[in-house]
Amino acid sequence: MKPKIFFSYLLLGTIGVVALYPALWTILSSFRVGNSLFSDHFIPVEWTLDHYRDLFRARSTRQIPYANWYWNTLKVATFSMIIGTLIQLLTAYAFSRFRFKGRKQMLMMVLVLGMFPGFLSIMAVFIILNTLGLLDNTWALVLVYSAGAALGMFVAKGFFDTIPRSLEEAARMDGAGHMTIFIRIILPLSRPIITYISLTTFAGAWVDFIFARAILRTPENWTLAVGLWNLVDSYNSTEFTLFAAGCVLVAIPITALFMYTQRFLVDGLTAGASKG
């Protein structure tokens, strides 16, 4: 082996260790006996599944309704995904296929507002939700995430732009209306981009911390992000192994989903990049 290649493998290996270490350390910690952050051994001397069981057991001394958090997060993410994806696709279809007055101005507006991080106006959203009586309600999160979904439509628009118009024109000759064309022709051709959008909106809602912390007040209504943050913040390192177990249960499904669909993600990222 040439020294250059050997050196490259060495570097790749090192980066690989750095990339994997935190995840491995957390998984191993979650099986360790005891509850402290500190440990002399990377690999646990004694293994236990207690912490996983503990997550779902009520105790009078603390409020860690982990099952509630999981259910809330799943609910918020699923509904945000369905509504958000639908809104994005419809908006993108309108902007990609129709030429109407004020279209360029609206596109400009979508871009500017899309770059504007929603949480800058968090206090206003907070007050609006308060007047609607929706504070401390997980549905408020679904509403907030879906309401802004249209602003992320550029990736889908870029994709729709590449679908040849002749397909639609042929369909129109056969007497298909706008909606039929969208459902029967555009959607079936858009599988990769639909997968990409659903995945990213699901993951976005699954991991959001900012709005969730601002809107949800009582521990039973928290999502995983708020709950786990609170676990670290208030119990510091005294409930560490429990926290690790909680992290493993959150991270493994979504990480597995990401790895499984990474081809779509990579395609989506690059498609979004070259189209701006």
Place this chain on the structure above:
Amino acid sequence: MKPNATVAGWLSVLCAGLGQWYNRQYAKAVMFLIIHVAGIYLALGPLLPQLKGLVTLGVKGQHFEKVGKINKLVPGDHSVFMMIYGVLAALVVVLFVLSYILNIRDAVVVGRRLEQGRYRDAASSSAFPWLLLAIPFLGVLFFTIMPIVFTSLIAFTNYASPNHIPPKNLVDWVGFATFDKLFNMNVWSSTFTGVLTWTIIWAILATVTCYFGGILVALLINQKGIKFKGFWRMLFIIPYAIPQFVSLLIMRNILNDKFGPLNSYFRAFGLNGLPWLNDPFWAKVSVIVVNMWIGIPVTMVLVMGILTTIPNDLYEAADVDGASPWMKFRNITMPYVLFATAPILITQFVGNINNFNVIYLLTGGAPATMKYNNAGETDLLVTWLYKLTLDFNQYNIAAAVAILIFLFIATFAIILFRRTRSFKEEDMIQ
């Protein structure tokens, strides 16, 4: 009667719908008339107190009133609710004014078409895209645009703890006093400039490290002679795939300077370890390094995609000319990658200015310092704003900071937009 566009226009100025009636578009005329009447009725009736409220923001605070023999606490005006309802009312009025203008324009346009003896209605199936956009538009209007308007207004009030928190007290309009405070009053201005400086340094460092780190890793994997390229890529994507809040909270534990594993490895070698998150300098180093761990995979994936699009004959030609690997990298690879990723670089820079998660979840802005007002050493403008809002109730200062950030981002967005190829050339594809 000979049709006349001017007459139609003036009739519509007089009363919405009249011009359309004159143009003999009766259904349209009735529609405009109804909107017009409803608008006047609403604006002068139920909306008027709301609009007044927007101007005064309430006149009577919560106070004691003598009811019979005992003093009773009487609720006063709630300035913030008055403001929200006022903004909503103003929005409705604006919509009516727009429809009024549309009505005049429509009368003139149709009138002109009639003068020239053309068909009355332009064939219009143009309603369909608006139908598609209606719901998304409402969502954006109420949860993005209105909050922005509302936030901008709050910056011009004294809505802040401890003296101006409704319903206990009233909030007043104060003009530019909040901005004046932010720039000129020492406790605020030193915090603002300090946090702003760190935000910019952070954004530049975070963007550059992730960008070049990603390019290097991608090139490393892509070298000739490296086996299992897919495996390496998969391995390095893992940090990106783990939800950010999980990995950041874990990192926070890893970097814990008393019990964290990192420092225990240092101690195993007889070293003291470092105060990773508790020392101003090391906390800044920590957030940048952790951010590299999270951010490099994204650039890596992008660059790997771009590398496959570089035509191979460029390299072959370079080989014929006897170019060294470094020359090939500098003159072929780098320009290609830079060109393709320039817009991404800008978005990532803006994204890092607003990188809330990395700072808030990792350090929470800590270490705390006496120098700053309600901010820590690693706080960015956005995390400072979040704390000002949620923890300290300094709404007006937070709103002023939000406006400044927004102006900055909007400038970048517009520059980017004008340069985006897809926008300039989108009609050429079809």
